[in-house]
Amino acid sequence: MDSTDILRFRATIGINNINPYVLVSARDAQRLKQGWRRPMPVRVRVNGVPEAWWRINMMPLGDGSFYLYLHAEVRKAAASQVGDAVDVELAFDDGYRSGPVHPMPPEFSAALESNPVARQAWEALIPSLQKEILRYFQQVKSAEAKARHLERAMYVLSGGQARFMARSWSGGQVS
Incomplete structure (x- = not known):
């Protein structure tokens, strides 16, 4: 990943119902991928971890901004919780392919x-x-x-x- 393609910012982890998230502004989302309106595939690191980036879909709010939901594994690795300010690194994931991740039992x-x-x-x-x-x-x-x-x-x-x-x-x- 080219370092010029990486969006870096500091944000506070909020909560939406039961889901911890970081808000990605419309301006920042446009820097990642111009005109994107559906769930956006990104690679992410929080507080500099992990070495191999997580693949996550950011969820659109409808106004151009996105929720970047941070599941428990991400928060644990980043030693963070709801209310903490974290350093976020994001890059659009060109290699993402949609479809089921797990087979149907x-x-x-x-x-x-x-x-x-x-x-x-x-x-x-x-x-x-x-x-x-x-x-x-x-x-x-x-x-x-x-x-x-x-x-x-x-x-x-x-x-x-x-x-x-x-x-x-x-x-x-x-x-």
Whole structure:
């Protein structure tokens, strides 16, 4: 990465619902990629770590600015938390290719195939939420936990009202 392509700034970690983030101004976002309006793929380092940059999608706010969400691994490595001022380095990620990061678990695929209502709700979810759910399933280790999460996912996708993945669901969508 050419050092002239790197945007550097200092910002305070805020919180949006339960998600820690750093706000990237519209001016700074334009410096990364002129005219970009959808989730922007970037490489990021916070407080100089890690050596190999993280790949993250910044989320647009609609006014030209973006949320750069900082998941727990990023904050832990940077020894930072909500309210801390951090040094951020960003670069547009030309090498990013969208698509699922994690494969769909066979049990989840079979459950969706046997439940048309849940399958339709799944297909209506935005791609980033689908990716998040697949990542969530991938991280679960025990068979009992996998079964529990599958049951909860199918319940909310079938129209049930409940909390799943730190969100309230109703009618097959996040409410």
